[in-house]
Amino acid sequence: MTSVRSELVFLVNTSSSVRRDATFCKTIQSLKFLLYSLPQDCYFNIISVEDNHYNKLSETSNPKSKRLFSKALGFINDFELESNYEECEACEAVDIYEPLKWAIENSLSDMPSTLFLLTDNKVENRDDSVGCENFIENLTNVGRGYTQFLATNERIEKKLRSMLRNAVTHPITDCRLIWTTTNGEQDVIEEIPALYNGNRFTFYCIEENEASVNDKLLITANSLDGIIELKFAIENIVLEGNKIHALAAKKLIESFQDGNSYIHYQNNGYMSEDQIKEEIGSLSNLYNLATSRTR
Template sequence: MAYNVSSPPGFRRIPFCGCWYPPPQYYSGSKYIGPPHQNSKSYLPLEDMEAHTVIKDVSSRTVLTQTFLNNTAGPIKGLAYSFPLYDGVSVVSFTATIGDIQIQGLVKEKQQARREYNDAVSKGSLAGLLEQVPEASDVFVTSIGNVPAGAKVVVEVVYVGELKHDAESNGIRFTIPSSIAPRYGQTPGSVAGSLPLNTALASSKAADAIRITVDFQSPEGCIIQQIQSPSHPAAVTIGRTTDMPTTSFVPNRGSATLLLGSTNLDKDFVIIANVRDADKPRALLETHATISNQRALMATLVPRFNIAPTYGEIVFIVDRSGSMDGKMQLVTRALTILLKSLPVGVKFNICSFGSRHSFLWPRSKSYTDDNLNQALKHIDTFQADFGGTELHDPVKVTISQRFTDMLLDAIILTDGQIWNQESLFSIIRQATETHKCRFFSLGIGSGASTALVEGIATAGNGFSQFVAENEKMDRKMIRLLKGALTPHIDDYTLEVKYKSDDDDFEMVTAEKAAPKADVTLQTASAMMVT
């Protein structure tokens, strides 16, 4: 199933999220034979959503709770719940409460988890299954079976992750994604039925239907200087978290709160915090709660190397597919900064892509005033008129027509709406290994796929940045360009030595979860334990 992404301006594409169920004709007895057609699905109304995040140093732990109501006249056999997560997080807990019964997820092998879920549903038992979509690691799908009429479905997902650096503010950036836009290309069968394109999600109008709280707990001596949200009018407090008395003031504590009277979060909720000395190297060591001699280590450092820049070839690969409608002004602003900041001596080119692709010049040209002006006039004509999103061919052609006597650095600007990500990453990894190419990425707009944008940078030995509407971007663009101009480092090694009683490490004690009823949980996310 390929989606028409060259839709007319103003066409609203409903985000990839929601709690839905297929009609009876998609069942043969008790066996689900879906997925249903896009327009045939029905949605449960979302009554309430709450997210509470605790940020310690450069890591976060979020508890996301959403409440749905089965307002149908009978039980639902195959309820599905699809939701987005930021790339790089690990799901550590999944709980579904249906009426008075609570079930908790257990991590099991994928096929075994599916078998046990199907067996439970066929027997009429309550069951749930959480799966991470392999084609896009920022999409999770939960299947919940046999929901009684009139029952409330409360889903709680707990996930942890490492925060991102925001180059514009030189702070730490935390995002709660509101949605994942429909992706172009063949949709994986496991989620094909959960991509609502033109069916509105039911939502309540209750006061404070959305409650998002972010508490900051910085290390001793790391003063929180500023907390801001470029996306929403959040209430910010410096000096205390939400669980502290109102008279308290601790300089390394802070909080941000967002309350909305609707369950529709229109765009990603972004929080940026500036913490003094946040860029100092540090490490966190966590001991396992039940297994002896098992630890997990997370090290954070901001490398600062005094290395002279190199002047090779830089190609800007720009997404002009239909999904970029409304975002081309951001693209033009970003490219203008990048182009005007190029140094004399570098060669550059611009590749536009969608269902087709084209280059400004057959091969990259040297940076001169005339070539710069030609490039600036070219980007002023940009529109989201290239059809679907096909990124493989422009990447392949960029690699094949490079100057073999120069190093190639590519900067991809995209909103990241494709499914077949891993094959693209393989192309990029091969180019970095065989031809010493390097790839950077810029995520454009709210809802950009973090799995794709950050996956490009990881596979290409570069790094990524994100920019949304109404955000400043000058420093982000300069950082991207500086990264592309640094010499290519073929290999490096990081050696960490520690002792269990070393005072330089902050010991984190894991909390034990109370035992709950068993249900299978399958996800690709996992904590790495050494």
């Protein structure tokens, strides 16, 4: 994957729910590590999200320079010094919709833009921009990105270095998996996120009982160097039981609940509640799975 000039925006949760938690040290440590690791040929900005407002390092992303770097360190030190680690019994989740909206609307148009969200799990979206309970996971799905979780005592360097490297390299996009059944029908999976170096994704496809698949799988995608086409042999392995089918069904149910299923994809993101309930109910009954919609 080839490095490209990029805009990097760091959206940091600095609200009281985070400041009063010892994990805020990990947030500051991560942000400083990313700042010191920035490539020379990049533009960047930092947005800190408080309880009822947000602050911006700059009104727009600017190219990395010694002056901007010093300003960024001072910006970080300001909200780092204000932190305390008293226990917070009833801290509300911070709403990041407005700063997120600002970051997207003010991103640079002449280069790829990547948003880093540094937060604990106390964030929400009161304006329902992605409309789901699992906000962070669905935010990454909508943004075609991915999530990394850091434990309090975990070393940060490897994960953050990998994320930063992926942010300034062109991913594999518009990936499609294509195969043909023995009755001549062609199946295609297109709802695939951008593929970054070092990330793994698992995909399932449930065929009808009478269908069988030919022995070739075609993968097509776009890269900075042009269109990629790869052919792989499909190995036919017969497994006892239905564990793989149950895993596939669970993943499919999640996609219906999260609004990113193949039916959503085919209908420009729309699927009625009745359709969702029917599809989930059918899969739950077939594979004996319990869900929030079938209890």
